[in-house]
Amino acid sequence: MTNKSSRAGHRKIKEKLLELLGILASFVILIPFLLVLVNSMKTKREANLLQLNLQGASFRQFFENYSTVFREARILSSFFNSTVVTVGGSVLVLLFASMAAFVIIRRKTRLSQFFNNFIIMGLTLPLAMVPIYFELSKLKMTTGNAAVFGAILVYAASTFPFTFFLYTGFIKGISGEIDEAAIVDGASPLKMFFGIIFPLLKPVTVTALMNCVMTIWNDFGISLYLLNNSKRTTAVLTTYLFLGQKASDWHLLFADVVIVALPVVVIYLAVQRHIVAGLSDGAVKG
Structure with missing residues:
Protein backbone atom coordinates (compact mmCIF):
# COMPACT_ATOMS: atom_id res chain seq x y z
CA MET A 1 0.00 0.00 0.00
CA THR A 2 2.86 2.33 0.82
CA ASN A 3 4.51 1.74 -2.54
CA LYS A 4 1.22 2.30 -4.36
CA SER A 5 0.50 5.53 -2.50
CA SER A 6 4.07 6.68 -3.08
CA ARG A 7 3.79 6.03 -6.82
CA ALA A 8 0.42 7.82 -6.91
CA GLY A 9 1.98 10.78 -5.10
CA HIS A 10 4.88 10.94 -7.56
CA ARG A 11 2.42 10.73 -10.45
CA LYS A 12 0.39 13.65 -9.09
CA ILE A 13 3.54 15.74 -8.60
CA LYS A 14 4.63 14.94 -12.15
CA GLU A 15 1.20 15.92 -13.49
CA LYS A 16 1.28 19.20 -11.56
CA LEU A 17 4.77 20.01 -12.85
CA LEU A 18 3.69 19.30 -16.44
CA GLU A 19 0.60 21.45 -15.94
CA LEU A 20 2.76 24.29 -14.60
CA LEU A 21 5.14 23.91 -17.53
CA GLY A 22 2.19 24.08 -19.93
CA ILE A 23 0.93 27.29 -18.28
CA LEU A 24 4.38 28.89 -18.52
CA ALA A 25 4.68 27.83 -22.16
CA SER A 26 1.28 29.37 -22.93
CA PHE A 27 2.55 32.76 -21.78
CA VAL A 28 5.16 32.63 -24.55
CA ILE A 29 2.24 32.75 -27.01
CA LEU A 30 -0.20 34.90 -25.04
CA ILE A 31 2.15 37.77 -24.12
CA PRO A 32 2.94 38.79 -27.74
CA PHE A 33 -0.76 38.50 -28.58
CA LEU A 34 -1.73 40.70 -25.61
CA LEU A 35 1.00 43.17 -26.56
CA VAL A 36 -0.50 43.54 -30.03
CA LEU A 37 -4.09 43.73 -28.74
CA VAL A 38 -3.39 46.31 -26.01
CA ASN A 39 -1.28 48.57 -28.20
CA SER A 40 -3.92 48.52 -30.95
CA MET A 41 -6.15 50.52 -28.57
CA LYS A 42 -3.56 53.19 -27.74
CA THR A 43 -2.54 56.51 -29.21
CA LYS A 44 0.36 56.63 -31.63
CA ARG A 45 2.78 57.97 -29.00
CA GLU A 46 1.94 55.34 -26.37
CA ALA A 47 1.84 52.44 -28.85
CA ASN A 48 5.32 53.27 -30.12
CA LEU A 49 6.66 52.53 -26.62
CA LEU A 50 5.58 48.87 -27.11
CA GLN A 51 4.55 48.36 -23.50
CA LEU A 52 1.99 45.96 -22.06
CA ASN A 53 0.27 48.48 -19.76
CA LEU A 54 -3.05 50.19 -20.57
CA GLN A 55 -1.70 53.73 -20.47
CA GLY A 56 -3.06 55.64 -23.45
CA ALA A 57 -5.71 52.99 -24.24
CA SER A 58 -9.37 53.91 -24.44
CA PHE A 59 -12.56 52.86 -26.21
CA ARG A 60 -12.53 56.09 -28.19
CA GLN A 61 -8.99 55.42 -29.39
CA PHE A 62 -9.96 51.81 -30.10
CA PHE A 63 -12.76 52.83 -32.48
CA GLU A 64 -10.61 55.51 -34.07
CA ASN A 65 -7.73 53.12 -34.77
CA TYR A 66 -9.87 50.31 -36.12
CA SER A 67 -12.06 52.57 -38.25
CA THR A 68 -8.92 54.09 -39.78
Missing part, protein backbone atom coordinates in the same frame (compact mmCIF):
# COMPACT_ATOMS: atom_id res chain seq x y z
CA VAL A 69 -7.61 50.63 -40.64
CA PHE A 70 -10.92 49.57 -42.20
CA ARG A 71 -10.97 52.74 -44.27
CA GLU A 72 -7.34 52.93 -45.42
CA ALA A 73 -6.29 49.26 -45.61
CA ARG A 74 -9.27 48.09 -47.75
CA ILE A 75 -10.09 45.43 -45.18
CA LEU A 76 -13.45 44.36 -46.60
CA SER A 77 -12.19 43.76 -50.14
CA SER A 78 -9.07 41.98 -48.86
CA PHE A 79 -11.21 39.77 -46.61
CA PHE A 80 -13.36 38.85 -49.60
CA ASN A 81 -10.26 37.90 -51.62
CA SER A 82 -8.84 35.84 -48.74
CA THR A 83 -12.19 34.09 -48.29
CA VAL A 84 -12.36 33.15 -51.98
CA VAL A 85 -8.89 31.60 -52.12
CA THR A 86 -9.24 29.98 -48.68
CA VAL A 87 -12.59 28.36 -49.42
CA GLY A 88 -11.56 27.36 -52.95
CA GLY A 89 -8.22 25.86 -51.92
CA SER A 90 -9.69 24.08 -48.89
CA VAL A 91 -12.57 22.50 -50.80
CA LEU A 92 -10.24 21.26 -53.55
CA VAL A 93 -7.68 19.73 -51.23
CA LEU A 94 -10.23 18.09 -48.91
CA LEU A 95 -12.08 16.57 -51.85
CA PHE A 96 -9.10 15.14 -53.72
CA ALA A 97 -6.90 14.29 -50.71
CA SER A 98 -9.67 12.24 -49.08
CA MET A 99 -10.40 10.32 -52.29
CA ALA A 100 -6.70 9.75 -53.02
CA ALA A 101 -6.05 8.54 -49.46
CA PHE A 102 -9.00 6.12 -49.59
CA VAL A 103 -7.95 4.56 -52.90
CA ILE A 104 -4.27 4.26 -51.95
CA ILE A 105 -4.99 2.73 -48.53
CA ARG A 106 -7.51 0.24 -49.89
CA ARG A 107 -5.35 -0.87 -52.85
CA LYS A 108 -2.38 -2.57 -51.23
CA THR A 109 -0.16 -2.73 -54.29
CA ARG A 110 3.39 -1.60 -55.00
CA LEU A 111 2.08 1.17 -57.22
CA SER A 112 -0.20 2.53 -54.49
CA GLN A 113 2.69 2.34 -51.99
CA PHE A 114 4.85 4.30 -54.44
CA PHE A 115 2.22 7.03 -54.78
CA ASN A 116 1.78 7.11 -51.01
CA ASN A 117 5.51 7.68 -50.47
CA PHE A 118 5.67 10.16 -53.35
CA ILE A 119 2.88 12.32 -51.89
CA ILE A 120 4.23 12.13 -48.33
CA MET A 121 7.60 13.26 -49.67
CA GLY A 122 5.91 16.58 -50.40
CA LEU A 123 5.96 17.30 -46.65
CA THR A 124 9.73 17.71 -46.79
CA LEU A 125 10.07 19.69 -50.02
CA PRO A 126 9.92 23.51 -50.05
CA LEU A 127 7.57 25.36 -52.37
CA ALA A 128 9.59 26.80 -55.29
CA MET A 129 7.61 29.93 -56.16
CA VAL A 130 9.77 31.17 -59.08
CA PRO A 131 9.23 28.06 -61.28
CA ILE A 132 5.58 27.97 -60.25
CA TYR A 133 5.11 31.60 -61.24
CA PHE A 134 6.68 31.04 -64.66
CA GLU A 135 4.56 27.94 -65.20
CA LEU A 136 1.38 29.84 -64.34
CA SER A 137 2.55 32.69 -66.56
CA LYS A 138 2.81 30.30 -69.51
CA LEU A 139 -0.74 29.15 -68.75
CA LYS A 140 -1.86 32.82 -68.57
CA MET A 141 -2.92 32.44 -64.94
CA THR A 142 -1.11 35.40 -63.41
CA THR A 143 -3.46 38.22 -64.42
CA GLY A 144 -7.13 39.00 -63.88
CA ASN A 145 -9.49 36.45 -62.40
CA ALA A 146 -7.29 33.65 -63.73
CA ALA A 147 -4.65 34.66 -61.15
CA VAL A 148 -7.11 33.90 -58.35
CA PHE A 149 -7.78 30.44 -59.78
CA GLY A 150 -4.05 29.89 -60.19
CA ALA A 151 -3.48 30.85 -56.55
CA ILE A 152 -6.22 28.43 -55.45
CA LEU A 153 -4.51 25.58 -57.33
CA VAL A 154 -1.14 26.41 -55.75
CA TYR A 155 -2.68 26.60 -52.28
CA ALA A 156 -4.40 23.25 -52.81
CA ALA A 157 -1.15 21.65 -53.99
CA SER A 158 0.86 23.07 -51.08
CA THR A 159 -1.55 21.75 -48.43
CA PHE A 160 -2.25 18.44 -50.18
CA PRO A 161 0.57 16.29 -48.66
CA PHE A 162 -0.26 17.01 -45.01
CA THR A 163 -4.01 16.67 -45.60
CA PHE A 164 -3.40 13.36 -47.40
CA PHE A 165 -1.23 12.24 -44.46
CA LEU A 166 -4.05 12.97 -41.98
CA TYR A 167 -6.62 11.09 -44.06
CA THR A 168 -4.45 7.99 -44.59
CA GLY A 169 -3.87 7.63 -40.85
CA PHE A 170 -7.60 7.82 -40.17
CA ILE A 171 -8.79 5.61 -43.04
CA LYS A 172 -6.52 2.76 -41.90
CA GLY A 173 -8.82 2.37 -38.90
CA ILE A 174 -11.98 2.00 -40.99
CA SER A 175 -12.82 -1.64 -41.69
CA GLY A 176 -12.77 -2.76 -45.31
CA GLU A 177 -15.91 -4.79 -44.62
CA ILE A 178 -17.90 -1.56 -44.88
CA ASP A 179 -16.75 -1.19 -48.50
CA GLU A 180 -17.59 -4.81 -49.30
CA ALA A 181 -21.08 -4.49 -47.81
CA ALA A 182 -21.74 -1.34 -49.85
CA ILE A 183 -20.55 -3.01 -53.07
CA VAL A 184 -22.74 -6.06 -52.39
CA ASP A 185 -25.72 -3.70 -51.97
CA GLY A 186 -24.99 -2.31 -55.44
CA ALA A 187 -23.45 1.05 -54.50
CA SER A 188 -21.18 2.65 -57.09
CA PRO A 189 -17.64 3.63 -55.98
CA LEU A 190 -18.53 7.34 -55.75
CA LYS A 191 -21.79 6.66 -53.92
CA MET A 192 -20.00 4.33 -51.53
CA PHE A 193 -17.29 6.91 -50.76
CA PHE A 194 -19.44 10.03 -50.41
CA GLY A 195 -22.47 8.29 -48.92
CA ILE A 196 -20.77 5.94 -46.46
CA ILE A 197 -17.02 6.51 -46.04
CA PHE A 198 -16.76 10.30 -46.15
CA PRO A 199 -19.29 10.87 -43.31
CA LEU A 200 -17.10 8.61 -41.15
CA LEU A 201 -14.17 10.95 -41.81
CA LYS A 202 -15.82 13.93 -40.10
CA PRO A 203 -13.33 14.24 -37.19
CA VAL A 204 -10.26 14.23 -39.41
CA THR A 205 -12.01 16.37 -42.04
CA VAL A 206 -12.59 19.13 -39.48
CA THR A 207 -8.92 18.91 -38.45
CA ALA A 208 -7.72 19.01 -42.06
CA LEU A 209 -10.11 21.86 -42.87
CA MET A 210 -8.81 23.97 -39.99
CA ASN A 211 -5.23 23.32 -41.04
CA CYS A 212 -6.02 24.39 -44.61
CA VAL A 213 -7.87 27.52 -43.46
CA MET A 214 -5.05 28.59 -41.15
CA THR A 215 -2.35 27.85 -43.74
CA ILE A 216 -4.04 29.59 -46.66
CA TRP A 217 -5.48 32.55 -44.74
CA ASN A 218 -2.13 33.31 -43.08
CA ASP A 219 0.00 32.71 -46.16
CA PHE A 220 2.22 35.53 -47.34
CA GLY A 221 4.57 34.13 -49.99
CA ILE A 222 2.07 32.77 -52.52
CA SER A 223 -0.23 35.79 -52.26
CA LEU A 224 2.75 38.15 -52.65
CA TYR A 225 3.75 36.50 -55.93
CA LEU A 226 0.34 35.79 -57.41
CA LEU A 227 -2.13 38.22 -55.81
CA ASN A 228 -0.15 41.44 -55.45
CA ASN A 229 -2.59 43.51 -57.51
CA SER A 230 -4.49 46.12 -55.46
CA LYS A 231 -7.83 44.56 -56.45
CA ARG A 232 -6.72 41.05 -55.44
CA THR A 233 -4.89 41.88 -52.18
CA THR A 234 -5.45 39.31 -49.43
CA ALA A 235 -5.87 40.10 -45.75
CA VAL A 236 -2.28 39.23 -44.82
CA LEU A 237 -0.92 41.44 -47.59
CA THR A 238 -2.70 44.44 -46.10
CA THR A 239 -0.37 44.24 -43.11
CA TYR A 240 2.66 44.15 -45.42
CA LEU A 241 1.40 47.06 -47.52
CA PHE A 242 0.27 48.96 -44.44
CA LEU A 243 3.75 48.55 -42.96
CA GLY A 244 5.19 50.46 -45.91
CA GLN A 245 2.66 53.26 -45.58
CA LYS A 246 2.43 53.47 -41.78
CA ALA A 247 5.89 52.34 -40.65
CA SER A 248 5.81 54.59 -37.58
CA ASP A 249 2.12 54.12 -36.73
CA TRP A 250 2.32 51.01 -34.59
CA HIS A 251 -1.18 51.53 -33.20
CA LEU A 252 -2.62 51.14 -36.70
CA LEU A 253 -0.35 48.25 -37.62
CA PHE A 254 -1.34 46.38 -34.48
CA ALA A 255 -5.02 47.04 -35.18
CA ASP A 256 -4.57 45.60 -38.69
CA VAL A 257 -2.86 42.50 -37.29
CA VAL A 258 -5.73 41.92 -34.83
CA ILE A 259 -8.36 42.28 -37.56
CA VAL A 260 -6.53 39.88 -39.90
CA ALA A 261 -5.98 37.26 -37.20
CA LEU A 262 -9.46 37.45 -35.66
CA PRO A 263 -11.37 35.20 -38.14
CA VAL A 264 -8.91 32.33 -37.78
CA VAL A 265 -8.85 32.64 -33.99
CA VAL A 266 -12.66 32.58 -33.81
CA ILE A 267 -12.94 29.57 -36.12
CA TYR A 268 -10.24 27.70 -34.21
CA LEU A 269 -11.92 28.29 -30.84
CA ALA A 270 -15.22 27.10 -32.30
CA VAL A 271 -13.87 23.78 -33.62
CA GLN A 272 -10.86 23.07 -31.37
CA ARG A 273 -12.63 20.12 -29.72
CA HIS A 274 -13.04 18.44 -33.11
CA ILE A 275 -9.42 19.22 -34.04
CA VAL A 276 -8.06 17.47 -30.96
CA ALA A 277 -10.37 14.49 -31.56
CA GLY A 278 -9.33 14.24 -35.21
CA LEU A 279 -5.61 14.33 -34.45
CA SER A 280 -5.82 11.82 -31.59
CA ASP A 281 -8.06 9.40 -33.52
CA GLY A 282 -5.83 9.62 -36.58
CA ALA A 283 -2.72 8.96 -34.49
CA VAL A 284 -4.27 5.91 -32.80
CA LYS A 285 -5.74 4.47 -35.97
CA GLY A 286 -2.63 5.19 -38.03
Whole structure:
Protein backbone atom coordinates (compact mmCIF):
# COMPACT_ATOMS: atom_id res chain seq x y z
CA MET A 1 0.00 0.00 0.00
CA THR A 2 2.86 2.33 0.82
CA ASN A 3 4.51 1.74 -2.54
CA LYS A 4 1.22 2.30 -4.36
CA SER A 5 0.50 5.53 -2.50
CA SER A 6 4.07 6.68 -3.08
CA ARG A 7 3.79 6.03 -6.82
CA ALA A 8 0.42 7.82 -6.91
CA GLY A 9 1.98 10.78 -5.10
CA HIS A 10 4.88 10.94 -7.56
CA ARG A 11 2.42 10.73 -10.45
CA LYS A 12 0.39 13.65 -9.09
CA ILE A 13 3.54 15.74 -8.60
CA LYS A 14 4.63 14.94 -12.15
CA GLU A 15 1.20 15.92 -13.49
CA LYS A 16 1.28 19.20 -11.56
CA LEU A 17 4.77 20.01 -12.85
CA LEU A 18 3.69 19.30 -16.44
CA GLU A 19 0.60 21.45 -15.94
CA LEU A 20 2.76 24.29 -14.60
CA LEU A 21 5.14 23.91 -17.53
CA GLY A 22 2.19 24.08 -19.93
CA ILE A 23 0.93 27.29 -18.28
CA LEU A 24 4.38 28.89 -18.52
CA ALA A 25 4.68 27.83 -22.16
CA SER A 26 1.28 29.37 -22.93
CA PHE A 27 2.55 32.76 -21.78
CA VAL A 28 5.16 32.63 -24.55
CA ILE A 29 2.24 32.75 -27.01
CA LEU A 30 -0.20 34.90 -25.04
CA ILE A 31 2.15 37.77 -24.12
CA PRO A 32 2.94 38.79 -27.74
CA PHE A 33 -0.76 38.50 -28.58
CA LEU A 34 -1.73 40.70 -25.61
CA LEU A 35 1.00 43.17 -26.56
CA VAL A 36 -0.50 43.54 -30.03
CA LEU A 37 -4.09 43.73 -28.74
CA VAL A 38 -3.39 46.31 -26.01
CA ASN A 39 -1.28 48.57 -28.20
CA SER A 40 -3.92 48.52 -30.95
CA MET A 41 -6.15 50.52 -28.57
CA LYS A 42 -3.56 53.19 -27.74
CA THR A 43 -2.54 56.51 -29.21
CA LYS A 44 0.36 56.63 -31.63
CA ARG A 45 2.78 57.97 -29.00
CA GLU A 46 1.94 55.34 -26.37
CA ALA A 47 1.84 52.44 -28.85
CA ASN A 48 5.32 53.27 -30.12
CA LEU A 49 6.66 52.53 -26.62
CA LEU A 50 5.58 48.87 -27.11
CA GLN A 51 4.55 48.36 -23.50
CA LEU A 52 1.99 45.96 -22.06
CA ASN A 53 0.27 48.48 -19.76
CA LEU A 54 -3.05 50.19 -20.57
CA GLN A 55 -1.70 53.73 -20.47
CA GLY A 56 -3.06 55.64 -23.45
CA ALA A 57 -5.71 52.99 -24.24
CA SER A 58 -9.37 53.91 -24.44
CA PHE A 59 -12.56 52.86 -26.21
CA ARG A 60 -12.53 56.09 -28.19
CA GLN A 61 -8.99 55.42 -29.39
CA PHE A 62 -9.96 51.81 -30.10
CA PHE A 63 -12.76 52.83 -32.48
CA GLU A 64 -10.61 55.51 -34.07
CA ASN A 65 -7.73 53.12 -34.77
CA TYR A 66 -9.87 50.31 -36.12
CA SER A 67 -12.06 52.57 -38.25
CA THR A 68 -8.92 54.09 -39.78
CA VAL A 69 -7.61 50.63 -40.64
CA PHE A 70 -10.92 49.57 -42.20
CA ARG A 71 -10.97 52.74 -44.27
CA GLU A 72 -7.34 52.93 -45.42
CA ALA A 73 -6.29 49.26 -45.61
CA ARG A 74 -9.27 48.09 -47.75
CA ILE A 75 -10.09 45.43 -45.18
CA LEU A 76 -13.45 44.36 -46.60
CA SER A 77 -12.19 43.76 -50.14
CA SER A 78 -9.07 41.98 -48.86
CA PHE A 79 -11.21 39.77 -46.61
CA PHE A 80 -13.36 38.85 -49.60
CA ASN A 81 -10.26 37.90 -51.62
CA SER A 82 -8.84 35.84 -48.74
CA THR A 83 -12.19 34.09 -48.29
CA VAL A 84 -12.36 33.15 -51.98
CA VAL A 85 -8.89 31.60 -52.12
CA THR A 86 -9.24 29.98 -48.68
CA VAL A 87 -12.59 28.36 -49.42
CA GLY A 88 -11.56 27.36 -52.95
CA GLY A 89 -8.22 25.86 -51.92
CA SER A 90 -9.69 24.08 -48.89
CA VAL A 91 -12.57 22.50 -50.80
CA LEU A 92 -10.24 21.26 -53.55
CA VAL A 93 -7.68 19.73 -51.23
CA LEU A 94 -10.23 18.09 -48.91
CA LEU A 95 -12.08 16.57 -51.85
CA PHE A 96 -9.10 15.14 -53.72
CA ALA A 97 -6.90 14.29 -50.71
CA SER A 98 -9.67 12.24 -49.08
CA MET A 99 -10.40 10.32 -52.29
CA ALA A 100 -6.70 9.75 -53.02
CA ALA A 101 -6.05 8.54 -49.46
CA PHE A 102 -9.00 6.12 -49.59
CA VAL A 103 -7.95 4.56 -52.90
CA ILE A 104 -4.27 4.26 -51.95
CA ILE A 105 -4.99 2.73 -48.53
CA ARG A 106 -7.51 0.24 -49.89
CA ARG A 107 -5.35 -0.87 -52.85
CA LYS A 108 -2.38 -2.57 -51.23
CA THR A 109 -0.16 -2.73 -54.29
CA ARG A 110 3.39 -1.60 -55.00
CA LEU A 111 2.08 1.17 -57.22
CA SER A 112 -0.20 2.53 -54.49
CA GLN A 113 2.69 2.34 -51.99
CA PHE A 114 4.85 4.30 -54.44
CA PHE A 115 2.22 7.03 -54.78
CA ASN A 116 1.78 7.11 -51.01
CA ASN A 117 5.51 7.68 -50.47
CA PHE A 118 5.67 10.16 -53.35
CA ILE A 119 2.88 12.32 -51.89
CA ILE A 120 4.23 12.13 -48.33
CA MET A 121 7.60 13.26 -49.67
CA GLY A 122 5.91 16.58 -50.40
CA LEU A 123 5.96 17.30 -46.65
CA THR A 124 9.73 17.71 -46.79
CA LEU A 125 10.07 19.69 -50.02
CA PRO A 126 9.92 23.51 -50.05
CA LEU A 127 7.57 25.36 -52.37
CA ALA A 128 9.59 26.80 -55.29
CA MET A 129 7.61 29.93 -56.16
CA VAL A 130 9.77 31.17 -59.08
CA PRO A 131 9.23 28.06 -61.28
CA ILE A 132 5.58 27.97 -60.25
CA TYR A 133 5.11 31.60 -61.24
CA PHE A 134 6.68 31.04 -64.66
CA GLU A 135 4.56 27.94 -65.20
CA LEU A 136 1.38 29.84 -64.34
CA SER A 137 2.55 32.69 -66.56
CA LYS A 138 2.81 30.30 -69.51
CA LEU A 139 -0.74 29.15 -68.75
CA LYS A 140 -1.86 32.82 -68.57
CA MET A 141 -2.92 32.44 -64.94
CA THR A 142 -1.11 35.40 -63.41
CA THR A 143 -3.46 38.22 -64.42
CA GLY A 144 -7.13 39.00 -63.88
CA ASN A 145 -9.49 36.45 -62.40
CA ALA A 146 -7.29 33.65 -63.73
CA ALA A 147 -4.65 34.66 -61.15
CA VAL A 148 -7.11 33.90 -58.35
CA PHE A 149 -7.78 30.44 -59.78
CA GLY A 150 -4.05 29.89 -60.19
CA ALA A 151 -3.48 30.85 -56.55
CA ILE A 152 -6.22 28.43 -55.45
CA LEU A 153 -4.51 25.58 -57.33
CA VAL A 154 -1.14 26.41 -55.75
CA TYR A 155 -2.68 26.60 -52.28
CA ALA A 156 -4.40 23.25 -52.81
CA ALA A 157 -1.15 21.65 -53.99
CA SER A 158 0.86 23.07 -51.08
CA THR A 159 -1.55 21.75 -48.43
CA PHE A 160 -2.25 18.44 -50.18
CA PRO A 161 0.57 16.29 -48.66
CA PHE A 162 -0.26 17.01 -45.01
CA THR A 163 -4.01 16.67 -45.60
CA PHE A 164 -3.40 13.36 -47.40
CA PHE A 165 -1.23 12.24 -44.46
CA LEU A 166 -4.05 12.97 -41.98
CA TYR A 167 -6.62 11.09 -44.06
CA THR A 168 -4.45 7.99 -44.59
CA GLY A 169 -3.87 7.63 -40.85
CA PHE A 170 -7.60 7.82 -40.17
CA ILE A 171 -8.79 5.61 -43.04
CA LYS A 172 -6.52 2.76 -41.90
CA GLY A 173 -8.82 2.37 -38.90
CA ILE A 174 -11.98 2.00 -40.99
CA SER A 175 -12.82 -1.64 -41.69
CA GLY A 176 -12.77 -2.76 -45.31
CA GLU A 177 -15.91 -4.79 -44.62
CA ILE A 178 -17.90 -1.56 -44.88
CA ASP A 179 -16.75 -1.19 -48.50
CA GLU A 180 -17.59 -4.81 -49.30
CA ALA A 181 -21.08 -4.49 -47.81
CA ALA A 182 -21.74 -1.34 -49.85
CA ILE A 183 -20.55 -3.01 -53.07
CA VAL A 184 -22.74 -6.06 -52.39
CA ASP A 185 -25.72 -3.70 -51.97
CA GLY A 186 -24.99 -2.31 -55.44
CA ALA A 187 -23.45 1.05 -54.50
CA SER A 188 -21.18 2.65 -57.09
CA PRO A 189 -17.64 3.63 -55.98
CA LEU A 190 -18.53 7.34 -55.75
CA LYS A 191 -21.79 6.66 -53.92
CA MET A 192 -20.00 4.33 -51.53
CA PHE A 193 -17.29 6.91 -50.76
CA PHE A 194 -19.44 10.03 -50.41
CA GLY A 195 -22.47 8.29 -48.92
CA ILE A 196 -20.77 5.94 -46.46
CA ILE A 197 -17.02 6.51 -46.04
CA PHE A 198 -16.76 10.30 -46.15
CA PRO A 199 -19.29 10.87 -43.31
CA LEU A 200 -17.10 8.61 -41.15
CA LEU A 201 -14.17 10.95 -41.81
CA LYS A 202 -15.82 13.93 -40.10
CA PRO A 203 -13.33 14.24 -37.19
CA VAL A 204 -10.26 14.23 -39.41
CA THR A 205 -12.01 16.37 -42.04
CA VAL A 206 -12.59 19.13 -39.48
CA THR A 207 -8.92 18.91 -38.45
CA ALA A 208 -7.72 19.01 -42.06
CA LEU A 209 -10.11 21.86 -42.87
CA MET A 210 -8.81 23.97 -39.99
CA ASN A 211 -5.23 23.32 -41.04
CA CYS A 212 -6.02 24.39 -44.61
CA VAL A 213 -7.87 27.52 -43.46
CA MET A 214 -5.05 28.59 -41.15
CA THR A 215 -2.35 27.85 -43.74
CA ILE A 216 -4.04 29.59 -46.66
CA TRP A 217 -5.48 32.55 -44.74
CA ASN A 218 -2.13 33.31 -43.08
CA ASP A 219 0.00 32.71 -46.16
CA PHE A 220 2.22 35.53 -47.34
CA GLY A 221 4.57 34.13 -49.99
CA ILE A 222 2.07 32.77 -52.52
CA SER A 223 -0.23 35.79 -52.26
CA LEU A 224 2.75 38.15 -52.65
CA TYR A 225 3.75 36.50 -55.93
CA LEU A 226 0.34 35.79 -57.41
CA LEU A 227 -2.13 38.22 -55.81
CA ASN A 228 -0.15 41.44 -55.45
CA ASN A 229 -2.59 43.51 -57.51
CA SER A 230 -4.49 46.12 -55.46
CA LYS A 231 -7.83 44.56 -56.45
CA ARG A 232 -6.72 41.05 -55.44
CA THR A 233 -4.89 41.88 -52.18
CA THR A 234 -5.45 39.31 -49.43
CA ALA A 235 -5.87 40.10 -45.75
CA VAL A 236 -2.28 39.23 -44.82
CA LEU A 237 -0.92 41.44 -47.59
CA THR A 238 -2.70 44.44 -46.10
CA THR A 239 -0.37 44.24 -43.11
CA TYR A 240 2.66 44.15 -45.42
CA LEU A 241 1.40 47.06 -47.52
CA PHE A 242 0.27 48.96 -44.44
CA LEU A 243 3.75 48.55 -42.96
CA GLY A 244 5.19 50.46 -45.91
CA GLN A 245 2.66 53.26 -45.58
CA LYS A 246 2.43 53.47 -41.78
CA ALA A 247 5.89 52.34 -40.65
CA SER A 248 5.81 54.59 -37.58
CA ASP A 249 2.12 54.12 -36.73
CA TRP A 250 2.32 51.01 -34.59
CA HIS A 251 -1.18 51.53 -33.20
CA LEU A 252 -2.62 51.14 -36.70
CA LEU A 253 -0.35 48.25 -37.62
CA PHE A 254 -1.34 46.38 -34.48
CA ALA A 255 -5.02 47.04 -35.18
CA ASP A 256 -4.57 45.60 -38.69
CA VAL A 257 -2.86 42.50 -37.29
CA VAL A 258 -5.73 41.92 -34.83
CA ILE A 259 -8.36 42.28 -37.56
CA VAL A 260 -6.53 39.88 -39.90
CA ALA A 261 -5.98 37.26 -37.20
CA LEU A 262 -9.46 37.45 -35.66
CA PRO A 263 -11.37 35.20 -38.14
CA VAL A 264 -8.91 32.33 -37.78
CA VAL A 265 -8.85 32.64 -33.99
CA VAL A 266 -12.66 32.58 -33.81
CA ILE A 267 -12.94 29.57 -36.12
CA TYR A 268 -10.24 27.70 -34.21
CA LEU A 269 -11.92 28.29 -30.84
CA ALA A 270 -15.22 27.10 -32.30
CA VAL A 271 -13.87 23.78 -33.62
CA GLN A 272 -10.86 23.07 -31.37
CA ARG A 273 -12.63 20.12 -29.72
CA HIS A 274 -13.04 18.44 -33.11
CA ILE A 275 -9.42 19.22 -34.04
CA VAL A 276 -8.06 17.47 -30.96
CA ALA A 277 -10.37 14.49 -31.56
CA GLY A 278 -9.33 14.24 -35.21
CA LEU A 279 -5.61 14.33 -34.45
CA SER A 280 -5.82 11.82 -31.59
CA ASP A 281 -8.06 9.40 -33.52
CA GLY A 282 -5.83 9.62 -36.58
CA ALA A 283 -2.72 8.96 -34.49
CA VAL A 284 -4.27 5.91 -32.80
CA LYS A 285 -5.74 4.47 -35.97
CA GLY A 286 -2.63 5.19 -38.03
